[in-house]
Amino acid sequence: MSETATLRFASGEEIGLPVFTGGEGEKALDIEKLRAATGMVTLDEAYLNTASCRSAITYLDGEKGILRYRGYPIEELAEKSRFVEVAYLLMYGDLPIASQLDDFSAILNGSSLIHEDMRHFFLAFPNNAHPMSLLTTMVASLSAFYPVPENPTDEEEAQIIANLMSQVRTISAFSYKKFVGEPVVYPSHKLRFVENFLNMMFSSPVSNYQLDPDIVKAIEAFLIIHADHEQNCSTSAVRIAGSSLANVYAVISAGISALWGRRHGGANQAVVTMLRNIQQSGDDGRRFLEAAKSKDSRLMGFGHRIYKTHDPRALIMKKLCHRILGKPGMSDPMFDIAMRLEEAALSDDYFLSRNLYPNVDFYSGLILKAAGIPFDMFTVLFAIGRTPGWLAHWREMRHDANNRIARPRQIYTGPAERFYVPVSQREKHSVGVMRRSHTKALPVAPRDLISSSMDCG
Ligand SMILES: CC(C)(COP(=O)(O)OP(=O)(O)OC[C@H]1O[C@@H](n2cnc3c(N)ncnc32)[C@H](O)[C@@H]1OP(=O)(O)O)[C@@H](O)C(=O)NCCC(=O)NCCS
Structure with a gap:
């Protein structure tokens, strides 16, 4: 029987999430259906804890210091x-x-x-x-x-x-x-x-x-x-x-x-x-x-x-x-x-x-x-x-x-809905100001x- 994990909310609502097991026993929660079931997405900035795909190319264990290409230890490949x-x-x-x-x-x-x-x-x-x-x-x-x-x-x-x-x-x-x-x-x-x-x-x-x-x-x-x-x-x-x-x-x-x-x-x-x-x-x-x-x-x-x-x-x-x-x-x-x-x-x-x-x-x-x-x-x-x-x-x-096409979601943190104001009626705000002279391309700096x-x- 395939393994599932249960996610329980404070409201008492529960959802079962399938657990995917990789070739070396590493486990992942499959959250594909999470939004459809709960309206929620996961938030994982810089993908610290997200597996973005299944791949059979390279295995890496950061705790044990293991790196293998298609199963072959990197030490052997580099040497031989x-x-x-x-x-x-x-x-x-x-x-x-x-x-x-x-x-x-x-x-x-x-x-x-x-x-x-x-x-x-x-x-x-x-x-x-x-x-x-x-x-x-x-x-x-x-x-x-x-x-x-x-x-x-x-x-x-x-x-x-x-x-x-x-x-x-x-x-x-x-x-x-x-x-x-x-x-x-x-x-x-x-x-x-x-x-x-x-x-x-x-x-x-x-x-x-x-x-x-x-x-x-x-x-x-x-x-x-x-x-x-x-x-x-x-x-x-x-x-x-x-x-x-x-x-x-x-x-x-x-x-x-x-x-x-x-x-x-x-x-x-x-x-x-x-x-x-x-x-x-x-x-x-x-x-x-x-x-x-x-x-x-x-x-x-x-x-x-x-x-x-x-x-x-x-x-x-x-x-x-x-x-x-x-x-x-x-x-x-x-x-x-x-x-x-x-x-x-x-x-x-x-x-x-x-x-x-x-x-x-x-x-x-x-x-x-x-x-x-x-x-x-x-x-x-x-x-x-x-x-x-x-x-x-x-x-x-x-x-x-x-x-399929890769298309992460986001959590929006910008302004709530607001309405267009004609330029003559707008208040000055502090960001996004660029003086005309600054738009000129900078020359290439010499490098060594x-x-x-x-x-x-
Ligand atoms: C590689 C690197 C970006 C990983 O970053 P990370 O996983 O986001 O780790 P963090 O930046 O959260 O660091 C964790 C802790 O170790 C410290 N730390 C990490 N790398 C450090 C380093 N090279 N020298 C001194 N302190 C270091 C951080 O200050 C932090 O300390 P804290 O817990 O007191 O705040 C980071 O170790 C680094 O900047 N190394 C030097 C640059 C480098 O060699 N890059 C090549 C990577 S292959």
């Missing part, structure tokens, strides 16, 4: 697999056999160029444009060059997925080249996914980039651990935009826009900024800990909405830091600062009592820095990693027969690609 293999797993539900992996790699390679006319778009952007502004615009523009049929067949869907995975990577590398004022380097069919990206970023007509297998492995792991994280802000944006049946390029562009925010994809930059500030201040980090405890600031890379213990991705990144930064000539004093800071925080009751542990961003920026990825490209790398996750959710949703700072909000 390749990003392309993980993308296939997220998308299609199982690890590919050799021939499937070859086919998937081939279609990705075959889809890696962007239409040559799109290169002109890059010229129209200011030189100091943030690479995320190029990425979100270019990805939305892809729909003009690669029209999407209303109901793609399986084959057309596979091509769309390959286009987006490969072209997000190509656009990212081209955006960087625009930033540094170098000619673009085209993708090569001879290189694998990650190697291709590094080559497009760092090769130039005057010097070939020497691929370092340890750096390739580190970037593979970075992309794998960022590939999906169930209903985070950007994936929810993808699901909401996708539920309107908007074209998939616009849908992924919505995800990239949501990721851009400093509360989401921008946090690893904030950590590196913090570590640099500690290094420059000559302090051992104690001042930053004290500032975080007195609420003057936050210890960046610590705490998580879902994880109440170590974020498993942080442990993977820390291990990788040891491997990469332990190599001759690769050491980074910021890594020592980070480890001392972690040790100090985890022996301090303020952090322990609030379950504040290092999150994925605490060490991941150091990995990107070691790989030579410039500061403002950090969020772009996150976007390349998250693209298969977004696509897997888009695909899961479009194959779900019960899929390597050293711009970011706070995490």
Whole structure:
């Protein structure tokens, strides 16, 4: 018999609500019929306690520090697999056999160029444009060059997925080249996914980039651990935009826009900024800990909405830091600062009592820095990693027969009904006043690609 929960009101009225049990035993009250039965909706601002969908892609247990893609522990995938293999797993539900992996790699390679006319778009952007502004615009523009049929067949869907995975990577590398004022380097069919990206970023007509297998492995792991994280802000944006049946390029562009925010994809930059500030201040980090405890600031890379213990991705990144930064000539004093800071925080009751542990961003920026990825490209790398996750959710949703447009309700808190007053009879009020001179567009401020700072909000 299926389980129900009883909701009892002060009036004595009762209603039975079905309890849905997930694959790992987690339970949810199904409130779909609540309004019809009682006239009430639920109020859960920022979705702290709302499951917005059923999904078979990623399992996350924040209390135990567990993250699995399609059942596979993130630790195993980061250690043993390749990003392309993980993308296939997220998308299609199982690890590919050799021939499937070859086919998937081939279609990705075959889809890696962007239409040559799109290169002109890059010229129209200011030189100091943030690479995320190029990425979100270019990805939305892809729909003009690669029209999407209303109901793609399986084959057309596979091509769309390959286009987006490969072209997000190509656009990212081209955006960087625009930033540094170098000619673009085209993708090569001879290189694998990650190697291709590094080559497009760092090769130039005057010097070939020497691929370092340890750096390739580190970037593979970075992309794998960022590939999906169930209903985070950007994936929810993808699901909401996708539920309107908007074209998939616009849908992924919505995800990239949501990721851009400093509360989401921008946090690893904030950590590196913090570590640099500690290094420059000559302090051992104690001042930053004290500032975080007195609420003057936050210890960046610590705490998580879902994880109440170590974020498993942080442990993977820390291990990788040891491997990469332990190599001759690769050491980074910021890594020592980070480890001392972690040790100090985890022996301090303020952090322990609030379950504040290092999150994925605490060490991941150091990995990107070691790989030579410039500061403002950090969020772009996150976007390349998250693209298969977004696509897997888009695909899961479009194959779900019960899929409907997402449309949350709200609780209205504005004025009660009132009536129109002609402008000559209105009283002055204090908000919404904009002087004409303020409507002029502001000029683009000069930026520094390597050293711009970011706070995490
Ligand atoms: C990630 C984050 C936004 C989660 O926020 P949240 O789940 O809404 O948690 P809250 O903001 O309610 O914080 C709970 C308590 O811990 C404290 N806290 C949370 N993160 C903290 C941090 N990094 N440093 C110091 N105190 C922190 C809060 O001040 C609050 O304390 P209180 O109970 O005395 O009021 C938050 O931990 C944070 O800002 N971390 C730093 C930024 C970061 O690393 N972001 C990347 C996330 S992957």
